Amino acid sequence: MSINVTLVRESTTSQETLDDGTTGLDLFGQDRTIVACRVDGQIRDLHLPLPDGASVEPVLIDSPDGLNILRHSCAHVAAQAVQNLHEEAKLGIGPPITDGFYYDFQVAEPFTPEDLKALEKQMQRIVKEKQSFRRRVVSDDEARAELADEPFKLELITDKGSANAEDGSSMEVGAGELTIYENVRRNGERAWEDLCRGPHVPHTGYIPAFALTRSSAAYWRGDQKNQQLQRLYGTAWPSKEELQAYRTRMEEAAKRDHRKLGSELDLFSFPEEIGSGLPVFHPKGELIKMQMENYSRQRHLEAGYSFVSTPHITKGHLFETSKHLDWYADGMYPPMRVDEERDADGNVTKQGIDYYLKPMNCPMHNLIFQSRGRSYRELPLRLFEFGSVYRYEKSGVVHGLTRARGFTQDDAHIYCSREQMKDELTRLLTFVLDLLKDYGLDDFYLELSTRDPEKSVGDDATWEEATRTLAEVAQSSGLELVDDPGGAAFYGPKISVQAKDAIGRTWQLSTIQLDFFEPGLFDLEYTAADGSRQQPVMIHRALFGSIERFFGVLLEHYAGAFPVWLAPVQVVGIPVAGEFTEYLEEVAAKLRARGVRVEVDSSDDRMQKKIRNAQKQKVPYMLIAGGDDRAAGAVSFRYRSGEQKNGVPVEEAIEEIVDAIARKVQV
Structure with a gap:
């Protein structure tokens, strides 16, 4: 017997006549860029037979759906690794999330960095074994019998009609049939199983690049009234290059974390005495916020609000x-x-x-x-x-x-x-x-x-x-x-x-x-x-x-180096020696008269330390003055980038700064 399907690839379609029982794997071969197929709009495992008359479309590994399948499959591998090394571990929920996945476990002790290294090695072994993901439909009673030692899974089976995406339970059970996914070795031996709706990649060898990133405490189904668990976070990507690019982005993101920058730049804090999620803004932070609000007010008035x-x-x-x-x-x-x-x-x-x-x-x-x-x-x-x-x-x-x-x-x-x-x-x-x-x-x-x-x-x-x-x-x-x-x-x-x-x-x-x-x-x-x-x-x-x-978004976008119009301190005057402080105060007065936020560093620190301090605070402009500058009515103009212009007439320096503020430029 034969079946007919409509094969959809990007913008082209073709009619295909296939043997009855042909699977997605048979149709697409061992192309590991394809991790599932969309059959009449529903995403299905590649190992399932295709129905007659269906519209079939490959799901690519780098598509949003493909990445979710890849990452959820990797979450299963992580859970298998945990139970291989921690036999007492009980399984929670393991959905894909943005750029990765997590899986929750009840374990005797919190995961340590050493645990994560050992788990990654165990995951690498599972991936190399190319264990197949096999879907099996079960009744409620069959699922309860097979998962009798998994209390959290038993609860999901009981609550399957109320599963939802917010707590991740919809990845495990839905309102319809229950399915269990088995990880099967090439000799046919069952290595592990989990309650799951799927779909999954054909086998673990389809997971080319992954990493465990961290662990944390979590509560069962996100409710603090429930059992506290350990959450294992990880990421998975279609290639090692993409995994490395992700790691680079995360390193950069850590440097830009607005909570870290907010403390370093003295912008805001979250006092424990006030309560979680309730920020207080310090003078510099409130000044930035005020500038943001004032400009918005101006634009709204112009727009008829x-x-x-x-x-x-x-x-x-x-x-x-x-x-x-x-x-x-x-x-x-x-x-x-x-x-x-x-x-x-x-x-x-x-x-x-x-x-x-x-x-x-x-x-x-x-x-x-x-x-x-x-x-x-x-x-x-x-x-x-x-x-x-x-x-x-x-x-x-x-x-x-x-x-x-x-x-x-x-x-x-x-x-x-x-x-x-x-x-x-x-x-x-x-x-x-x-x-x-x-x-x-x-x-x-x-x-x-x-x-x-x-x-x-x-x-x-x-x-x-x-x-x-x-x-x-x-x-x-x-x-x-x-x-x-x-x-x-x-x-x-x-x-x-x-x-x-x-x-x-x-x-x-x-x-x-x-x-x-x-x-x-x-x-x-x-x-x-x-x-x-x-x-x-x-x-x-x-x-x-x-x-x-x-x-917070702008702070991370600019890595704390706000454009000059938003910077809390736009200019710092740095005298070469104490005797030039008065001259720079006169320059500062002219800047303030033009609406510029300026400070003069009159501390006892050496000039080079004053420059470093201004750079740490990400001040856009430094105006440095010594004897020659004072005599010429000029300043040495140093930018946040480290570039410097010497002997700039004061009025020219002021006009450059005022113009940059008006044009809202980054320096």
């Missing part, structure tokens, strides 16, 4: 109206019960009210729109706020400024008519991209997050209109558009601006969300030109995401 301000806390009823308590309560701090009154006997005479720290500003902005009658002549109404918000991030998720619990959103909500909607979105996306470029980021792509039917409100037709409109606006920008299925907020789809930094990492920055539902929840209306009452469309927009997070 109106500034508003709202409180940090509110009665819980507001978030009941907005439905955030229905859909977002896990991300909010617990309520504060206030205004309760009791008599002398302790009996409640007045019920208290729950107040919440606000996790977002949009409900309060809706109240501002609602505060009086609105006319179509006022639309688009663009409300803007630097609003402080508070979100209860889990402790394992908090990460410096880039994942904080308290932060300030540069938050805008735009109310417009349906007719204005598309033009306003187009204008808004252009405004967002232009402003990000002013801060030195210019390598973008866009992500379109669409509806999750299980986590959303509203009707299909409205969602389709909103999603289509955002897609058209994104496509007209000329930027690459990537789909993010199910990633929308509960009230509407969104465009996310993804920006690459100086070392090629991608950061999600601005978000633009189109909302047809919140205005209805708040009964927002305006009077149309024909006198009828109409409901506005609402556009949610956070340009930086948050000031704090954007600060």
Whole structure:
């Protein structure tokens, strides 16, 4: 018997007649750049027979799906290595993550660096054995019997209908059939097995380059109420060259870590006395933040935004109206019960009210729109706020400024008519991209997050209109558009601006969300030109995401060497000897009169140490002066790069600095 399939390769298709029982491996041979196949849109293992009439497409190892398969397969190899060396280890969950994978274990002692070296050697042996990954469908009872010694796997089997991507359990079980993947040696002997949905590479020899990177404590399924486990992190790549490039990037990223630079440059800190994820900005850090905010304010005023301000806390009823308590309560701090009154006997005479720290500003902005009658002549109404918000991030998720619990959103909500909607979105996306470029980021792509039917409100037709409109606006920008299925907020789809930094990492920055539902929840209306009452469309927009997070991104992007307009100290005057301090103070006074942030180092340190100190603080300009400079009314002009120009007239030096600030250049 034979079967017919449609083979899809890049932009070409062909009709193939194959023997019944032909597998993906038979079709594609031993090409190790192909790790799975997509059959009628579903990714499947290469060792499975192909069905008649199917559309078949190879999944390349360097594609996003291919990398996930590679890394999840490597996670299995890591888990096998752990149980080979630590027989008592119990298996948790091991999903792929950005640039790698992790696997959680219950072990007697935390993993040490020596353990990681031994585990890597064991993994290398498993890879060299070219153990095959073989998928086997099992019943719930069969899975329980085979995994009777794995308590965490037994829990997943019981909870298979509630598996989710956030805790990684969806990689193990879904709502349908259960499958176990066996690692089989070439002699047919079973080496290891794990509960898993797959797919996997054909055999371990398809894993050409990997490394274990670190270990840490973790909680079962990410919940601190559960058992503490040990998490093993690793990475895997299609080639040794790509693995080395990744290691180089990670070394550079470690040097640029904003938490490290924030301490070295005295910009901010996270005092234990205040609490996790709640930063305080020191004078230099606050000055940078102020410059970021002030420039943003200027640009927003020029673009026709109106500034508003709202409180940090509110009665819980507001978030009941907005439905955030229905859909977002896990991300909010617990309520504060206030205004309760009791008599002398302790009996409640007045019920208290729950107040919440606000996790977002949009409900309060809706109240501002609602505060009086609105006319179509006022639309688009663009409300803007630097609003402080508070979100209860889990402790394992908090990460410096880039994942904080308290932060300030540069938050805008735009109310417009349906007719204005598309033009306003187009204008808004252009405004967002232009402003990000002013801060030195210019390598973008866009992500379109669409509806999750299980986590959303509203009707299909409205969602389709909103999603289509955002897609058209994104496509007209000329930027690459990537789909993010199910990633929308509960009230509407969104465009996310993804920006690459100086070392090629991608950061999600601005978000633009189109909302047809919140205005209805708040009964927002305006009077149309024909006198009828109409409901506005609402556009949610956070340009930086948050000031704090954007600060952290820029700090890492520039490795602390901010462009001169953002640098907290733009110029340091360095006298060759103490007698020239007064001369440099006169130069500094002229610079300050032009708005330049300047200091004169009048310490007792030698000149070379003063230069080193300024370089460590990444100051853009050093003005050095000795006897010849003073006599000529000049300075020696030293740049952050180490380049130096001698005998530069003071007025010329001032003009160069002021011009660089105005043009927002990097020096």
